[in-house]
Structure formats: C-alpha cells, structure tokens
Amino acid sequence: MNQDVHKENLEKPGVGTAHYIGIIEIADYDGLAALHGPASALLLLDEFHRRMTSWVRPIDQSKILKDGRFLVSLSGVADDAQLQLAAAKLERLFSQPCELMGISSPIGYHAGFCLHKGDQSTSEKTLLHCRIALRQARKAALPMQIFQQEFQVGIDDESRLVDELEQALERGEFRLYYQVKIHTGYRTAIGAEALMRWHCPNKKVMMPGQFIDVAERHGVIRPMTWWVLKSAIARLSKWPEALGISVNVPPSLLLDDEIITVLEDALAIYSVAPERLTLEITENLMISDYEQLMLRLNKLHQMGVRISIDDFGTGYSSLAQFRSLPAHELKIDKGFVMTMLDSDKDLAIVKAVIGLARNFGMRVVAEGVEDEATAKVLSELGADQLQGFFFDKALPVEDFEKRYVN
Template sequence: MPGNNNRFLGLVELVNSNSEDSRNKTTNQILHDAFGHRLNDWISNNDQWSFLNDNRACVILRDIDSTDELEMAAAKLDSAFKEPHYHLGQALPLVVTAGFTEFDDQKSDLALAMQEAGIALNQAKQSANLFQIFSGQEATDLGDESELLEELERALAQNQLQLHYQPKVHASSRTLIGAEAIVHWHHNERGILPPDEFIELAEQHEIIKPITRWAIKSAISRLARWPEQLSISLNICPTLLLEDDMLCFVKDALTAFDVNPARLNLEVSENIGVGCHELMLGQISRLNDIGVTISIDKFGTGSSSLAHLRDLPVDEVKIDRVFVEHMLVSSRDYAIVKAIIDLAHSFSMKVVAEGVDSIAIADRLKEMHCDILQGNAFDDPLPAEEFALEYRT
C-alpha cells in the first residue's frame, strides 16, 4: 500500500499487445511475461509495481523528489524496453508508454491519482511519446470530462457523428480535387459541434480508435459515390498505427466498396517520426505500399528533422494554418511557407496549404508553386449532402 514517502504513481502500458485477440494468445502471454521481467529490471529496490491487466501495470516510484529525477527514471524505462524480446528466434518488440502523477501525503486519494495517471498515459499514447506527467491543466474538472466522454460514446453508438467535407482545390486551376473529411458531432441539444470541442478528449481515451475506424470506413464509402478523380483525406491518431489489423481493416474497406487506394489520403502527425517505434513506421510503409497516400499533417509545428522527412514513406506535406493565415503580413511566416514548399518539392512531395482564408493568400501560394489549397476562401466544411449538391458529386 502507498505510504507517505511515495512521490510518483505511474501507469505503464505495453501498447503493442492485444489481449482481446484470441489468435495471438500465446504471443500475448509471452509479451506479458517479458513485460513483467523488464519492469522488475527497471524499478529500484524501494519501488513497487503490480499488474492491473495483461498489458498495464501500476508503479509507485519512491524517493523521487522532482520531475528531473522522474525524467531520469523514464530514460531508464526507455532503455529497459529498447531491445525486443526473442522467442524461438523471433524478435518480439516491446513498445511501452507511461503516465505519471505526483502522489504524496497531500494527495492520498489513490483513485484520483490513478485517474490522473491514466489521463497522462492517454496523452502520451496519442502524442507517440514515451511518457507524460500529469500537470493538472489536462483536466480541470474530471467529472465534467467523464460525463462528456460518456455522451461521446453514446453519440458514436447512436450515429450522431457525421463527416463534413472541406474542399481541396488545385492551386493553379482552382478545380476541385477532393476534400478533407472532418468529424462533427450532431448533438441533440447543443447542435453541431466542431471537432475542437471533443476530439482532443477522444484522443486521450480509447474511444478515438472506434471513431477513427468509423471515419475511415465512412470516407471510403463516400468515395465509392464520388467521381473517380476525387480523393478524401482524413487524420488518424498515431496509436492506431500500433493496431495489428489496421492494414487489413483499410484493405478490406477499400475492397468492399471497390475504391482505388490512391483516392484515400491518411494524414499523420509530423511527430510520428520522432521517437516512435518501428511498428508505426512499418504500418505507414505497408499502407503506402498498397497505394494509400500518406500526408504529414501540420508540417512545421512539430520536431521532425530532415532525416525523418527523408525516411518517412509520405507523398505530401500539409503546411499548418498557423503559418498560412498570416503569411502576407508576417515575413517570418512567409519565409517558413516558402521553405516548406521548396523542401517538400526537393523530396518530390506535393504540398497542401490549409487555412487559405482569402483569395489573396491563394494567389500568392500559386505564385510560390504550392500544389493544393484548402480553406474558407473556397468553402467551409459541409455535410455530405450539401457537399454533393454544391459540387455535383
């Protein structure tokens, strides 16, 4: 049991284990055992840990008095799981992520500490980081968040989520080439909610996975009704790239609706190449191999390097709106946009600019040889029926 000297409580999760997949029960048991052995090697003599389920453990780190010391402990956690586990000559990767919260005599509520560590864990998973420390800013009111999460789960079950489509146009001809599919919540009482009111919450919890799968399948079914020359892009969370059946799910949906894979564009975070596991990069490569196009979303806001850009199997980069919106009045933003366009083209990648909210910006981007434009200068995200009427799809 926790005592007064305990400084941090953490949840450590083996994220590439699927305890619900009966086909891999033997492998999962091997991973589970290896997970436990590595945790034992990682913790100090004064620390304590126990399994919560097959792929998640609770740890109590004693005698750690600062976040600096916790970061050192996390670095050791990274080292402990860096090498794969070998079984019968087969290398089995062990991918872990963790969430921590302070836990001392001023915070003796174990249930609250577990909840806070869980929030930090979900944030670490979503951002593809090794660990996250709960700061208190993530959830100012856990009760309200829990209530909203329950509503969101019901919304998914009751078909209240819908994809709205924002057009993407060719920069030179201004002809329609496709759209980005953006999840909106058609709330019974609050009306239509844009994604910034609920997606961040979903990304901190497992519900982002069924939402994203639903979005992918819905987008592919929409492509089956649209002209062949149009494509749809949508954002996917990094943790889905650790799902063993992700490739099969996408392939099966494309086959079921008889859609050319090249018409589906999946947008991934720029940070996907930073500190993430080979499993994620392998999944991206396999999706790209079957013809799905891959885009780096919000390019320029993350921490990737030229080496990551070189090694990632991507077809295009998407310049974040934070640079595009003010590029005509900010020389620095203008320089960043130009540098990204030139850099991407040197790698034979296309460039999408989002946040194009004026024709003046669109004209300047055309002069800079940007390939694709997206923003309110052309249209807001529209429900599928309105998009079909407006663009005769």
C-alpha cells in the same frame, strides 16, 4: 445479434429492491478480430453471447446492446459477496477457449457492476457507473470491477462525456463534413478533407476540439476513427474517381495493428482504389516510436494509401528522419499561410516547405487560405492544392455533393 435476450424492463427486476446491474464485454475484441479475421470475430461474438446467456438465471434479466456488450440485472444479488459468487461462475464459463474455424483461442471478458437501489429515477446514473467501472476493469486488465465512489472523484464531467461519446457512436450522432481541396492552377475541386461533427440530441453541433482529447484519453477515439475511415471510404465509392478524401488519424492509432485490417476490408468492400484515400498524420508523430512508425507507413505505402504530413513546420522532426518517410504530401500549417503576406519570416517558411517538398517529390497542400491574394502567391510559389474559407467551409455531405460532385 443485437436482439433482446429477455424482453422485460431491466430497471424492474423487483420494484424497490436493491440489485446489481452490470455491463460485460469481450476483452480485446478488436485485437482478436484483427488476429482471426472478421468472420471468426462474429463467431467469437456469438460464442460470447451464448456463454453470457447460459450464465444468466431465469429470474435475472439481460439484453444484448447494439455494440455487442451484454447488459444484465441480477435479481436478489444485493451485496458484494453474492456478486463475487456470481462472478466466480462467470469466470469458470470463460476458462475454456473458443474454437474458431479449427483454431483454439482464449476468450476473456471485462465487467463493470454497480449496485442499483431499485429507484427508477437513478437508472441512468447506475448505468453510467457501470460504464465507469467497466473502463476501470479494462484499464487495470481485470475481469471485473465494482463501482467505487473514488472512481468518480474529480472525473464526473469527463466520465459523463466519455459515456455520452460511446452512446453517440452507438446512436449514429456523428457526421462527416467535407471541406473542399482546390487544384491551384485550374481552381477546380480535386477532393476534400473529412472532418467530424457531433450532432447532439439537443440540436447543438459540437466541433472535434470539444471532445477529441477526451476520446483519445479514454480509448473512445479508436472506434470513432474506424467509423470515420469506413464512412469516408464508403463515400468515395459514390464519387467520381478523380476525387479523393483525406482523413486525420491520431498518432496512437497509426501504430495500431487494427488500422491495416480496417482499411483493407473497407477498400475491398467498397471497391475503392487506395490511392484515393489520404491519411493525414502530424509531424510530431516522428519524435517517438520511429522504427514502428516506419514499418507501418511502409505497409500503408505498399497498399497504395497516400500519406500526408499535416501541420508541417510545427513539429521537431529531423531531416534525417524526414528523408526516409514514405510520404506523398506535405500540408503547410495554416498558422504560416494565414500570416505569410504580413510576415517575411512566415513567408520564408512557406517557401522553404514548398522547396523541400519539391526536392523530395511530394505535392504541397496549403490550408488556411482566406483571400485571393494569398491564393495567388501560393500558386506562384508552386503549391499544388489549396484549402480554406476563401473557397469554402466544411459542408454537410449533401451540400458538398450538390456543389462539387453532382
């Protein structure tokens, strides 16, 4: 499915001639995949590629990208009027629904185009502008957008980062590191928290704080999170059953219908017991979309997946909301743990959180443990699990497994 449709170099449809280059994708592919299932989604992608190939003329050049999008170079199409004629033909091709295992489903598209001057040195910039236009089309729910300079005003750096994130995901530059979680009483490893790192082409390793906010604003966080969940579950299948993995889930994606399908498919494919996976959500999520949140959390609870309330004590949820949450774990924010020996108020908060968890039948994880004295007090207070630099930093999977698995 990722093969080249034509082998010619896309940058040379005619040396020195201006022409439009475009990137086209299925509209809401993830939503259609969730609705119809993975098998039908593959058929849908094949049909999308078939229609795109039939649209391309013999003098044009095209390529199916690794992420399933379609890259096209329209030879001789050098002004907006000509492009609009080509777009009208494309719209007619997608006006007919697609038959998926006996079910008729509409199939839409988003396209981002940019005029390329035929100069080899500007090809990367042209593709960046195509992606910016594609994001604008997706954001405005339009079939097509042509790149306009105003799209880029004030967003050059951020747009470039979004483009780099999408390419990093395609090239497999993200890695999961694992920070051990320790049983308080036995001081043995009971699992780990999966933490993302970006191994850039320049050999620099970027921490999540450097790119997660941008990924969330531009929707890249969705495929990134699905990759994290699938990767963590695949890793669990290689570990002893006594070990578990926790994964942070952005609030917007916990309310995304697709998360159920992603989890069910991955757990089934790798034959992993759902209770070995813990999803960490922030307490602030409970402020809005409460009814929808409860429906989703109850569904996850029924599946057997564990739910942890992360950074507990920093949000503003009411106890009335909290008492109804089908959560299994409270994770005390490290800001309280790291200062609890020096601050009576922070120590009181830690004691209160542990007491609250006990009354609700939840286990307690304390993160930010950086010395033996803190670990000892947390053990005396009744925390179940400890996590922090005192035990270990987040490690690449090979190092983690040598130390705690093999």
